[in-house]
Every structure is written in structure tokens, then in C-alpha cells.
Amino acid sequence: MADSPAQNVASGEPRAGGPRVLELRVHGIKNTAPHDLIGCDLEQIEPVGDRDSLSGFWTQKDPPADSPTRVEAYSWGNLARTSPSSSFLKGVGRVFGQAFWFLVVPFALANAAYWARRLPAPGSGSRTLAAGAGAGTVRLFALLLSLVFTTTFCALAFGLFAVECFPATGIGQPTAMCKQLPEALDFMTGWSRGQRLALSALVPMAAILAVFVTARLATVRNLAPARVRWNEETGTTEGASQASRGGPFLASPGLWTRPHVSTVTGRAHIAACLALICILLLSDSIGSFWPRNCQTALRMLSGDCIEQLGTAMGQDVLAAPLLGLAIVLLLASMVTVAFFYPEVRAPWEDEVGNKWSNVLWIGGVGLVLATAGQLILVPTPDVVPSLPFAGTWVASLLLLTALVVLGVSGLFMRSGPAFRFATAGGSVSSAVLIVWAAGMVDDWVLAIPAIITVGFIIYYFGLQAGDKAKLEGWHGRGPGIFMFAAILTSHFLSSALVLGTRKFLQWPMDEELPARPEELWRGAGGSKVDLDELLEVPAIYGVTGGLLLFGIALALVGFVPACAWLILKRGLLPMQPPTQTGPGTRPVQPPSYFSDIDVDPLLPDEGPGPERRNLTYRRRRLSALTQRGEAAFGLLTVLIWLAAVLAIAACAFWNGAGATGYRALLLGPLRAIQGDFAGWGIVLAATLILAFMVLNAATSKEERPLAILWDVMCFLPNAAHPFGAPSYSNRVVPELARRIYDWLQAPAPAQAQANAGPNHTVLVSAHSLGAVVAVAAIFHLKACQPELDFKRIRLLTYGVQLRPYFGRFFPELFGPDVLGNCPTRGPGLISIDPWKKAREKETALPGSASLTLLDLLRDGQATSPVWRNIWRRTDYLGFPAYSHCERGNDLDVYAVETEPQRSQFAVATHGNYTATTTYAKVRGEMLADWPG
Known part of the structure; x- marks a missing residue:
């Protein structure tokens, strides 16, 4: 590859006579192509230095000779968007790979909850990065999500397949089977219940293995290459300890390059899932010897049934000790996950943890093998009709209850003592519901x-x-908000999977159709059987799915009158600007999303004209509407909370459905919610998700579903759940920081040797989520090279969410104390301007951290444009980075709202900032009069 006259492309180093300023452009969630970032054709760019298909730097082959800067584009989108499974899963297999990315969305939300906690200042205690209050709670919550995942596949494999699809037809006779199952499985009609369950255990184990392998492959791909690392992994970087103590969390050495969930945590999750599989299988084995009248919650805790349970355990001598070992293994895994690591990241070498985790997962594998052998060798008695597989009914209810308790505690996790009271209150409520369900x-x-x-x-x-709480996301309830979002997505996906499978197995016969047993059952070889049974699944899936859709229906019904009220009473429509009264120019209005239209300097002096002004006004209103999402989701969380509590109570009530009085009156609505709403609505939603996955796999081939969602969720280091999609920032942040460092440390050009001070400088130009990456990279550079002259770095951002979203949802990472900007309240839900109250209450507060981003870049220089931010009201994801107010704000610059380089007028939104006249003007100001 030939080097251009102004730059050394092969190594990326400056050349004599070339520009001394490097402009690094970093794309955001739109994953803008490198040539679009630079502003040239695809054929005019070439890679810089080492790169691969996931990320790399690009530059123009033949830049203009008089260009004051060397422009490079950093492309990192493939790290977030592509699935590592796509390299070995083709065709149909790719669809399954996409499905697993859907299933692990709750795991990523749990990780967001972990970082939304109140994080202690680095070095404030005995540890460099102490985990802080609530870390064990969120990690335990993440483990319960893994158990929900396992229970879902157990409900499919054990409940639906091994038991429900093979009902007994008579003592000593072959069992029937679901007609939808292939004839290749006819041999299982002669198997015992225990033998079928033992074989079916391969299904949840394969699901756990698939998620583990997928996450592991992504972890390996997202590790920073060796060429971009310093010595922070071993803690030997000079000045590293001083940089971390008392400084921002982002300036901690090794934050992005050291593991946050280790193999110890991953093995503990696997051990817990294997232990749960054994508990479910062994409980069923013991329960088969229990009288049928003890199989209901109203009877199982009675004295007679407890006595009979002892007799049943005596008849199955191997199951009881194995069950005890499985319970101990599950509890040991929970304790390991919740309390093993007191820091947010795991040590590089952990011999004790590795040995202990090996004991856990090897013990889990041994228990599974022993349980399978016990089920195969010890036949369970034939019962007609067959007993349901009760383990998943109980486990799914208990897991949802525990998740809700932890979610409620998460809502108050940043509130000090309220956190402990919330945990205690949620536990008491759950215990009362369970005792009530048992009829005690x-x-x-x-x-x-x-x-x-x-x-x-x-x-x-x-x-x-x-x-102070009002300046944080959801008034400081971010951890609980993310946790309830994880509860919602996990149980929706579980309900869709279980109910969708049942719908397939029962098709075309269903509860709404006349009973036609011949359409559902058959014997081996296609022989007819006389059965009138229907497939049953744990009540929690039908109830949660039904309540979810019932709540959506109520929300839609209430949406129309709510919109009408907003339109008529709050003035959200008609979407026209205020009419001008009297002669003269339009009056100047207070700055808001609905003030006068800013004039594009390229337009005639008379202004944009009424038609263009109206189009811009409408776009501002639409952007303001989308920015109410935080307030709306906070309200939705309360509905999720109530729905989960009602689901727990309904499932507990279902066990006592035979009672008289008011309970009988509730059976009809409960059956409607569990059957009508869940039976068809969830299946429809599951069908839409499956269609989306197939379409996504067929078109984009490698991109994950809901790619933008993954970009946002997977930025933070994966510290809570080992099976979630790993953070791409583990590679992006060190890679970008190292590129900045390499340019700054390059030998000075010969003609600049006489200059006093530094010669090479870097302007980091970042869009949207790329600005978050850039801020993290600058602080990472400070952690690794604390003696670097940071006056040689300047930051230009546009279309960013640093202040209202990242700064409020994760205050200890990107809050005003870290960036040095003004804090802000959240958006309003029903006000015309969602940021009106936030703007009125806005005050500048000094940062409490010893080093803010502005302080770092200024490095003692009070007057210099070290950071500028461009935004526009028509951008639904673009906000001021310092303040909504203009007074004392030399950081934010308002962009023109006209889409550049268009043959006809179009309102600009979230893209094309670099092509605007505003960008050129601000960029020129930042490059001028640069010290050194």
C-alpha cells in the first residue's frame, strides 16, 4: 500500500510536512459508514494501520494538499451489531442464534441495573473499585434470571414434552403421544416417565450451553487487541494508583480491560442451573409416590400429607439425598454470585475462585448424571391419569416472587435505609402470599x-x-426500573415460548373448538387412542402473559382520551407556530422546543418562509414527544409492578380454585385472562418476533435483532450477568484511547522542532453514542497515561445524550460531577415543552470529583474551546451537553435545522451534522489558536 504525501497510512503515524492535527470522527448508534463520516466516496478511503472486520480506522487516500487536519474515521459498529454465532450457524441455524439474542435481553438489562446503583468513589475505601451497596442484590437478581431461563426450557422439556405429550392410557399399557410429534419418537411410548424425563434433561442443558458459548465467543471477540494495551492489567502503570484515588470512576486503571464477570461467576450460574434441573427432576420422582390428594397447595402442608411425604421419600431412597445435595449446590452458587467479589471487577488471577467454581460446576454435572441414572434405574409407578409435572409450576411462581422482591428493593437502592426496608417489606409480602396460597x-x-x-x-x-434525587434518572430509581424491565421481558419471552409451543402441539384442536381427541393424540405407529385430555402448562405463563396483554389493551383504550386531553387542554396540537399579530418581526420567545424557528444562514434574509417554518415546527414537536420516554417508562414500571403482584396472587389463588364464595366469582375472569388473552395474544406476539428474526437473519445475515437496542445496552462493562452480550467498549474504549496516544506521541515533524511545546494534537469528533465512547476513552487515557498533556486533546460532539440520559441514569459514570456540566431534571410527561421545568430549575453546581472532563481538557487554561457540542431541537436524540440556557454557556452551539446537501428542503434530525455550516464554523474555531 502506497503512503499518501501527507500521512503514513500503513502505520498511522504523521509524516514530515503533513498535518499535525488529527481529527478523529467516531460514529454513533446509526453506525455511519467510514466514507460518509469522512465525506467522500467509498473508493476514496483506505484503512489505517492494523484492523479487522470488527473495527478499525480509515482515512482518505488522497486528501487535499492544503488540508489543515488529517481526518480519520473510527468504525466500531460491527462489534455491537454482529453476532459471533453467525460464523458457524448458517441458514436455519442463524435464526436460532438470533433467538438467543432475544432471550438474553433481560440479562443486559440486569447489567444496566448494576451500573445504575450508587457507586462509591474510587479509592474511597480499602479497595480501588469497591462494588458498593446493592451489588450482591443485582448479581443475585441476575442469577434468578438464569434460573427463569432454565425453568422455561424445563417447562417445555419436562412438562409439555416428557409428561403432557405422553399421557398414560392404562396400567401396563403403552402411553399415547401428541400427534404433532414426529414418528421417530414413537419408541418413547414404551418408556417410563423417568426415562423420558432423563432424556428431556438434554434440552435445558443444551439451552444453557448455547447461551454460554454464544456469550463466550462474543467475549473473546470484544477483548481489546494486545497492541492497544498498556500495563494497567498488572497495575504497574506509573501514576495509575494516584489517578484512580478520588478521581472519576471512568479514570480507574483497567476499568475497560479487566474482567467484570469472571469464569467463577459463569460457572456458578451453570452450577445453579444444573442444580435446579436436578431439584425439579428429583421432586417429581419423590412426588410420584405421594398420594394425589396431596398434590394441591391446600393439602400439601397438612399433617397427613407431610407424613405421607416421609413415606414417599423412604420408597425412593436415592432421590432424597440427591435432592438435598442439589439444594445445597443451588444455595452455594447463590452465595458465590452474591458475595464472592467485593469489587466491580474480578482479579486477573484467582486460584481460590477458580478451584471453588470448578467444584460447583463439576458437582452440578455429577448431580445431573446421578439424577438421570436414578430416574432410569428406579421406575416410577404408573398413575392413570398421569400426574402433572408440578416442579415447574412451583419454581416459576417462586422465581417471579423473588424477582419482584429484588426489583422492589432496586427501586430504593439509591435511597439509603429505604433499600433495606424495601427488601424486608417485599419479603414479608411474598411470604404472606405463599402461606395464604398453601391454605394455612x-x-x-x-x-x-x-x-x-x-x-x-x-x-x-x-x-x-x-x-438531588430529582436530578437523577427516575428520581434515583434507575436500578429498579431496569430490573422490572428485565422481569417484563424475561416473562414475556418465557410465556411466548411456552404458550407458543403448546399452541403448536394442540393445533388444530384447542379449548375454543369442539373436543376432537383424534386431532391431538395418537398411539405408536399412528394408532388411534381414546383420550379427552388437553395440554397444561404452569399457570404463571398464562397469567403473566394474559395480564400483560390485558394491561396493553387497557393502555390503548386509555390512550385515545389521554391524547384528546393533551390536544385540547395542553395545546400539543395543532402543530403550527404561534401566529404573528401586528406588523414587524416575529417576537422573540423564551428558548424552548417551540420558540421561533432558527434561520439557516444560507437562506434569504427574509427567513425560511411559513411552509418551511411549519415543517420545522412539526419536527420539533415530534422530537419533543419522543423525549418523554423516561417519564412514560417510569409510570409503566408501576404497572409492571402491579401486574407482577397480581400474577403472583392469581397463581396462588389458582391452587385454591375449588373453594366457594367470592373465589368462585373470580374464576371466570381469571380463566379469561389465562386463556383468551394469553392463548392467542402471546402466540401472536411470538409469531411476530419469530417473523422479525427470520427477516433479520435473511436480510442482514449477521446483525443482531433490535441492533440499536444492543448498542445502548451493551456499552457498559458486563458486571452483573455472565451470559449477557459482552460490552463492545472493552475493545472500543482502549482502541480509541491508544490511537489518540499514538498520534500525540509520534515524533514531531522536522520543521516544527523549533516550536516550544507539543506539536501534534487531536480533535475527537463524536456523534451520539460515539460521544459516550469518546469521553470514556479520554478518561481511560488519563488512567493509563496520567502524565500526558491533555491540552493537546479537544472534543467536538453533536447529537449526544450525555447530559439528560447517561448523566442521569448513571450519575457516577457520566453525571455532572464527572463531566463538569450543569445537572438537569428529567423531562415532563404532559407539559408542552418537556424540558420547561428542567430549564427553570437549572443551576450550575460545582463538580464534586477531583477531576472533571472540562478540567482535564483545560489543564489549567481557563479560556479555550476545549469542548464544544452541537445540537438542534429537531433531533430526537440530540441535547445540550452543558445547559439548556444560553447564559454562561460557551459549550453548546445550536445547529441549523435544514438537512444539508439536499436538492429540496428537508428538516434535519439526528444525522448529517458534519456536513452542516455550523459544524464547519465550530470546527474552525476549535482548530484556531491551539496552544503549542
Whole structure:
């Protein structure tokens, strides 16, 4: 490859006579192509230095000779967008790979909850990066999500397949089977229940292995190459310890290059999942010896049934000790995950942890093998009709209950003592519901969880929210918000998977159609059988799915009158600017999303004209509408919370459905929710998801589904769940930081040797999420090279979410104390301008960290444009980076709202900032009068 006259492309180093300023352009969530970032044709770019298909730097082959800067584009989108499984899964297999990315969305949300906690200042205690309060809670929550994942596949393999699809037809006779199953499985009609369950255990184990392998492959791909690392992994970087103590969290050495969830955590998750599989299988084995009248919650805790349970355990002598070992293994895995690591990241070498985790997962594998052998060798008694597989019914209910308890505690995790009270209150409520479901107390006891829930909701809506909490995302309830989002997605996906499979197995016969047993059952070889049974699944899937869709239906019904009220009473429509009254120019209005239209300097002096002004005004309104998402989702979380509590109560009530009185009156609505809403609505949603996955796999081939969602969720280091999609920032942040360092440390050109001070400088130009990456890279550079002259780095951002989103959702990482900007409140839900109240309450507060981003870049220089941010109101994802107010704000610059390089007028939104006249003007100002 030939080098251009102004730059050394092969190595990326400056050449004598070439530009001394490097302009690094970093794309955002839109994954802009390198040639579009640079502003040239595809054939005019070439790679810089070492690169691969996932990320790399690009530059123009023949830049203009008089160019004051060397422009490079950093492309990292493939790290976030592509699936590592696509290299070995082709065709149909790729669809399954896409499905697993959907299934691990809750894991990524749990990771976001981990970083939304209140993080202690680095070096403030005995550890460099202490995990802080709530770390164990979120990690335990993540483990429960893994158990929900396992229970879902157990419900498919054990409940639907091994038991429900092979009902007994008579003592000593071959069992029937679902007609939808292939004839290749006819041999299983002669197997015992235990033998089928033992074989079916391969399904949840394969699902766990698939997720583990997928996450592991992505982890390897997302590790930073050796060429971009310093010595921070071993802690030997000079000045590293001083850089971390008292400084921002992002300036901690090794934050992006050291593991955050280790193999110890991953093995503990695997051990817990294997232990749960054994518990479910062994419980069923013991339960087969239990009398049928003890198989309901109202009877199982009675004295007679407890006595009979002892007799059943005596008849199955191997199951009881194996069950005890499985419970111990599950508890040991939970303790390991929750309390093993007191820091946010794991050590590089952990011999004790590796040995302990090996004991856990090897013990899990041994227990599975022993359980399978016990099921195969010890035949269970034939019972007609067959007993349901009750383990998944109980496990799914208990797991949802535990998740809700931890989610409620997460809502108050940043509130100090309220965190402990919320955990205690949620635990008491759950215990009361379980005891009530078992028939041990009367219905009056339900007043206890009702009162506690109402108290939580009142507390949630701000009785304790102080001024500081109002400056944080969802008033400081971010961890719980993310956790309830994980609960919603995990149970929706589980319900869709389980109910969709049942719908397939029961098709075309269903509860709504006349009973036609011949359409559902058959014997081996296609022989006819006389059965009138239907397939049953754990009630939690139908109830949660039904309540979800029931809530969506209610929301849609209420949406129309709510919009009408907003339109008529709040003035959100008609979407026209205020009419001008009287002669003269339009009056100047206070700055808001709906003030006068900014004039493009390229347009005639008389302004943009009424038609263009109206189009711009409408686009501002649409952008303002999308920016109400935080407030809307906070309200949605309360609905998710209530729906989960109602689902728990409904499933507990279902066990006592035979009672008389008011309970009988509730059976009809409950059956409608569990059957009608869940039966068809969830299946429809699952069908749409499957169609989306097939379409995505057929067109983009390698991109993950909902790619933009992955870009945002997977930025933070994966510290809570080992099976979530790993953070691409583990590679992007060190790679970008190293490119900046290499340019700054390159030998000075010969003609500049006489200059006093530094010669090479870097202007980091970042769009949208790329600005978050750039900020992290600058702080990472400070952690690794604390003596570097940071006056030689300047930052130009545009279309960013640093202040209202990242800074409020993750205050200790990107808050005003770290960036040095003004704090802001969240958007309003029903006000015309969603940021009106935030702007009115806006005040500049000094940063509490010893080093802010502005301080770092200024490095003692009070007056210099070290950071500029461009934004526009028509950008639904672009916001001011310092303040909404103009007074004292020399950082934010307002961009023209006309789409550049278009033959006809178009309103600009989130893209094409670099092609605007505003960008050229601000860029020129930042490059001029650069010290050194």
C-alpha cells in the first residue's frame, strides 16, 4: 500500500510536512459508514494501520494538499451489531442464534441495573473499585434470571414434552403421544416417565450451553487487541494508583480491560442451573409416590400429607439425598454470585475462585448424571391419569416472587435505609402470599401485602425524593426500573415460548373448538387412542402473559382520551407556530422546543418562509414527544409492578380454585385472562418476533435483532450477568484511547522542532453514542497515561445524550460531577415543552470529583474551546451537553435545522451534522489558536 504525501497510512503515524492535527470522527448508534463520516466516496478511503472486520480506522487516500487536519474515521459498529454465532450457524441455524439474542435481553438489562446503583468513589475505601451497596442484590437478581431461563426450557422439556405429550392410557399399557410429534419418537411410548424425563434433561442443558458459548465467543471477540494495551492489567502503570484515588470512576486503571464477570461467576450460574434441573427432576420422582390428594397447595402442608411425604421419600431412597445435595449446590452458587467479589471487577488471577467454581460446576454435572441414572434405574409407578409435572409450576411462581422482591428493593437502592426496608417489606409480602396460597391462613391476611404495596407506591411517587434525587434518572430509581424491565421481558419471552409451543402441539384442536381427541393424540405407529385430555402448562405463563396483554389493551383504550386531553387542554396540537399579530418581526420567545424557528444562514434574509417554518415546527414537536420516554417508562414500571403482584396472587389463588364464595366469582375472569388473552395474544406476539428474526437473519445475515437496542445496552462493562452480550467498549474504549496516544506521541515533524511545546494534537469528533465512547476513552487515557498533556486533546460532539440520559441514569459514570456540566431534571410527561421545568430549575453546581472532563481538557487554561457540542431541537436524540440556557454557556452551539446537501428542503434530525455550516464554523474555531 502506497503512503499518501501527507500521512503514513500503513502505520498511522504523521509524516514530515503533513498535518499535525488529527481529527478523529467516531460514529454513533446509526453506525455511519467510514466514507460518509469522512465525506467522500467509498473508493476514496483506505484503512489505517492494523484492523479487522470488527473495527478499525480509515482515512482518505488522497486528501487535499492544503488540508489543515488529517481526518480519520473510527468504525466500531460491527462489534455491537454482529453476532459471533453467525460464523458457524448458517441458514436455519442463524435464526436460532438470533433467538438467543432475544432471550438474553433481560440479562443486559440486569447489567444496566448494576451500573445504575450508587457507586462509591474510587479509592474511597480499602479497595480501588469497591462494588458498593446493592451489588450482591443485582448479581443475585441476575442469577434468578438464569434460573427463569432454565425453568422455561424445563417447562417445555419436562412438562409439555416428557409428561403432557405422553399421557398414560392404562396400567401396563403403552402411553399415547401428541400427534404433532414426529414418528421417530414413537419408541418413547414404551418408556417410563423417568426415562423420558432423563432424556428431556438434554434440552435445558443444551439451552444453557448455547447461551454460554454464544456469550463466550462474543467475549473473546470484544477483548481489546494486545497492541492497544498498556500495563494497567498488572497495575504497574506509573501514576495509575494516584489517578484512580478520588478521581472519576471512568479514570480507574483497567476499568475497560479487566474482567467484570469472571469464569467463577459463569460457572456458578451453570452450577445453579444444573442444580435446579436436578431439584425439579428429583421432586417429581419423590412426588410420584405421594398420594394425589396431596398434590394441591391446600393439602400439601397438612399433617397427613407431610407424613405421607416421609413415606414417599423412604420408597425412593436415592432421590432424597440427591435432592438435598442439589439444594445445597443451588444455595452455594447463590452465595458465590452474591458475595464472592467485593469489587466491580474480578482479579486477573484467582486460584481460590477458580478451584471453588470448578467444584460447583463439576458437582452440578455429577448431580445431573446421578439424577438421570436414578430416574432410569428406579421406575416410577404408573398413575392413570398421569400426574402433572408440578416442579415447574412451583419454581416459576417462586422465581417471579423473588424477582419482584429484588426489583422492589432496586427501586430504593439509591435511597439509603429505604433499600433495606424495601427488601424486608417485599419479603414479608411474598411470604404472606405463599402461606395464604398453601391454605394455612384466612383471606384477611392479604391485607398485609396490600398495605405494604400501597405504601411502596406512595413512597415511590416522591414523598422522599429530594432535590438531588430529582436530578437523577427516575428520581434515583434507575436500578429498579431496569430490573422490572428485565422481569417484563424475561416473562414475556418465557410465556411466548411456552404458550407458543403448546399452541403448536394442540393445533388444530384447542379449548375454543369442539373436543376432537383424534386431532391431538395418537398411539405408536399412528394408532388411534381414546383420550379427552388437553395440554397444561404452569399457570404463571398464562397469567403473566394474559395480564400483560390485558394491561396493553387497557393502555390503548386509555390512550385515545389521554391524547384528546393533551390536544385540547395542553395545546400539543395543532402543530403550527404561534401566529404573528401586528406588523414587524416575529417576537422573540423564551428558548424552548417551540420558540421561533432558527434561520439557516444560507437562506434569504427574509427567513425560511411559513411552509418551511411549519415543517420545522412539526419536527420539533415530534422530537419533543419522543423525549418523554423516561417519564412514560417510569409510570409503566408501576404497572409492571402491579401486574407482577397480581400474577403472583392469581397463581396462588389458582391452587385454591375449588373453594366457594367470592373465589368462585373470580374464576371466570381469571380463566379469561389465562386463556383468551394469553392463548392467542402471546402466540401472536411470538409469531411476530419469530417473523422479525427470520427477516433479520435473511436480510442482514449477521446483525443482531433490535441492533440499536444492543448498542445502548451493551456499552457498559458486563458486571452483573455472565451470559449477557459482552460490552463492545472493552475493545472500543482502549482502541480509541491508544490511537489518540499514538498520534500525540509520534515524533514531531522536522520543521516544527523549533516550536516550544507539543506539536501534534487531536480533535475527537463524536456523534451520539460515539460521544459516550469518546469521553470514556479520554478518561481511560488519563488512567493509563496520567502524565500526558491533555491540552493537546479537544472534543467536538453533536447529537449526544450525555447530559439528560447517561448523566442521569448513571450519575457516577457520566453525571455532572464527572463531566463538569450543569445537572438537569428529567423531562415532563404532559407539559408542552418537556424540558420547561428542567430549564427553570437549572443551576450550575460545582463538580464534586477531583477531576472533571472540562478540567482535564483545560489543564489549567481557563479560556479555550476545549469542548464544544452541537445540537438542534429537531433531533430526537440530540441535547445540550452543558445547559439548556444560553447564559454562561460557551459549550453548546445550536445547529441549523435544514438537512444539508439536499436538492429540496428537508428538516434535519439526528444525522448529517458534519456536513452542516455550523459544524464547519465550530470546527474552525476549535482548530484556531491551539496552544503549542
